[in-house]
Amino acid sequence: MNSIPLSQQARPAAPAGQASYLDGLNPEQRAAVEALDGPVLVLAGAGTGKTRVLTTRLAHILATGRARPWEILSVTFTNKAAREMKERVGRLIGQGVEGLPWLGTFHSIAAQILRRHAELVELKSSYTILDTDDQLRLMKQIIQAEGIDEKRWTPRFLGSLIDGWKNRGWTPDRVPEDQKWIFAEGAGQKLYEIYQARLQVLNACDFGDLLLHNLTIFQNHPDVLREYHRKFRYLLVDEYQDTNVAQYLWLRLLAQGSHNICCVGDDDQSIYGWRGAEVDNILKFEKDFPGAKVIRLERNYRSTGHILGAAAGLIAANRARLGKTLWTEDDPGEKVQVKGIWDGEAEARYVGDEIERWVKDGRKHSDIAVLVRASWQMRAFEDRFLTLGLPYKVVGGPRFFERAEIRDAHAYFRLVRSSDDDLAFERIVNVPKRGVGETSVQKLAQVARGAGISMAEAARMLVETDEIRGPARTGLKVFLRDLDRWAQMAETMRHDELAEIVLDESGYTAMWREDKTPQAAGRLDNLKELVRAMGEYDSLEAYLEHVALVSDLDTASDGDEVSLMTLHAAKGLEFPLVFLPGWEETVFPSQRALDEGGTASLEEERRLAYVGITRARERAVITFTANRMIFGRWQSVLPSRFVDELPADHADASSETGYYDSGPGFEGFGEPANPMASSYSSPGWRRYQAATNEGRKGSPPVIEGKAKLIDSAESSSKWRAGDRVFHDKFGYGTVRRADGAKLTVAFDKAGEKKVVDSFVRELP
DNA sequence: AGAAAGTAACTTTTT
DNA sequence: GTTACTTTCT
Secondary structure, eight states: OOOOOOSSOOOOOOOOOTOOOGGGGHHHHHEEEHHOOSOOOEEEOSSSSSHHHHHHHHHHHHHHTOOOOOGGGESSSSHHHHHHHHHHHHHTTSOOOOOOTTEEHHHHHHHHHHHHHHHGTHHHOOOOEOHHHHHHHHHHHHHTTTOOOOOTTTTTHHHHHHHHHTTTOOOOOGOOHHHHHHHHGGTTTHHHHHHHHHHTTTTEOHHHHHHHHHHHHHHHHHHHHHHHHHHSEEEEESSGGBHHHHHHHHHHHHHHHOOOEEEEEEEGGGGGGGGBBBBHHTTTTHHHHHTTTEEOOOBOOOOOOHHHHHHHHHHHHHOOOOOOOBBOOOOOOOOOOEEEEEEEHHHHHHHHHHHHHHHTTOOOGGGEEESSSSSSGGGHHHHHHHHTOOOOTTTOOOOGGGHHHHHHHHHHHHHHHHHHHHHHHHHHHTTTTOOOOOOHHHHHHHHHHHTTOOOHHHHHTTTTTTSSSSSHHHHHHHHHHHHHHHHHHHHSSSSSHHHHHHHHTTTHHHHHHOSSSHHHHHHHHHHHHHHHTTSSSSHHHHHHHHHHHOOOOOOOOOSSEEEEEHHHTTTTTTTEEEEEEBTTBBBBTHHHHTTEEEEHHHHHHHHHHHHHHTTTEEEEEEEEEEEETTEEEEEEBBHHHHHHHHHHTTEEOOOSSOOOOOOOOOTTTTTTOOGGGGGGGGGGHHHHHHHHHHHSSSSOOOOOOOOOOOHHSSSSSSSTOOOEETTTTTEEEEEEETTTEEEEEEEETTTTEEGGGGGGEOOO
């Protein structure tokens, strides 16, 4: 791993100040690059040159001879970020970066470390990394084995619970008392123990374990930790605001050596709280790392003044933040556009039209991104783009390695490699159909468990007896014979050749060839692509290790396409023109955030909105609709509170059509209109509804007296404060405020809600 | 065992 | 609207 020729090691220290890589850095960036000693936190706002600082700092450490390439630990969150850093450092120091063996994601580096010390946590260094699918199936087995009702206590719930515990650095014995009761009347911790024991038998670990085992090793074996203290002279951490507790503990342990830890991040862009990320980590950095320097990067090189102003105004509503003020020397540019639209289809049509206009003006499709809160929102845009013939690509969509056919194929390969991989065995014994149904598999599992052997071994025994008969028996016999044969071939054959043979001879490819569903062809293509990708690795092991930690294959096609993606996927990217559709309550902020997480998760939604706006360089267009199809039902929806929070100075709600206005200062529902936005205050909502509805036919359908916005809007005085009403979903309630069609109702059970009057009726 | 039909549940976001 | 899962039937 550390095999770089001596000639490529530390280059002679360049006199500081003359180093060309420092040219063009602003004073703050330069300070962040040059502050090499002790802990440093770089608060890098959106578009302030974060990656540049990170890579230049790395180059600087090398160029000044402070450390050699393998003495620097650089961690990122995603593989993409790691790749980008490698590339850019390579360009800066003008040589290959194979010499940076410790640049990678938290998970890949933890996996490397774990391989070297696996025996210290009772694993073999050949351990496999389970994907979420395997994990869930394990959970399910355990829940069933323990006789717990899996309807009430789903494997998925247990999975995310255990995952959460791991993210907080809790091994089964450290789970706090009150947490144990979250699952199945106190069985949670016991199930966690059983799960870990199963993993150990399988010589496997899940994503969370990679970090957690590292922690266990470091805590129980100070000598090992010291080894890494000596090894890592500098630590660099990207996206620090996204670290969870386990990652934080891991970093803190490692930093005890040199104390030279530099974390780069932006608390305003912390959007992974739902996955265990702790904004707190970045908020308390100075406390955790005494003597830390904090450097703020606030000069933005990406967006226009208005875009920054709109984003700043929005994020100012958050309380838990360190506070930064982005500024730019660029033009103010044009204000952020905010537009209300009738429904989702019309929204997609509008976005499509705007895109065509932009392109007609000589700009490129690839300048444009459409950023949505959740992936289900993409379909409307895909539909529309397809009809218009607009070239587009979905970024971060269905992941290659998560597709069923790829997982099936991997299960075959894993099984050929080691026949005791029960999870793989179970996955594909009967794919394609071999007559081995559920009952046979149950029997195998039971025997295997009882005898402490693998399911493949159990199968070998049982096919010789009468325990399993009929088609299951012959099917298993053939399957076992094939496995043996392939295992033998593996000794001599190239792994990608073998892969092809396994897939063919097992009947797996044939299964898809005979499948007549439209996706079948794509699946066969994926399998071909899989075999091709395998060829790029030296061995099956190397390949499997890689895919376990990577979610996507490099997709090279950089055509001239509009990018369609979720807001999460957009972090770190930028586009001249950005569309932000779906800014409605319950969509964005999402219902889930509204229901569960309280203020914290609402603030996270707001940060997501902030991330969205700050992706735009020249122009940002926010849209919201009055009606949206959610869960297959038409619902009337209200503009997002984030729309109200946009400062009128930087956001423009007036629109060219007669549609009307809403938007900044849209008279937010019963509350005093935003004073900053008074110029926008207007009784626009009703006019907007009336106007739009007139221009539209048919959609959304008017169902069962619902969605009759027009009627209800016009009969504005049907309800008054104090009236008792009934709502299908929320039950009985008392009207608190009535503002045209919009009611604020205090429901007896559901609490205070804002609803449109067509959804309530008189008491039955 | 396997296919068809009917049902619940649900949609974030990723290593 | 979809998908994953369960029940029912052959």
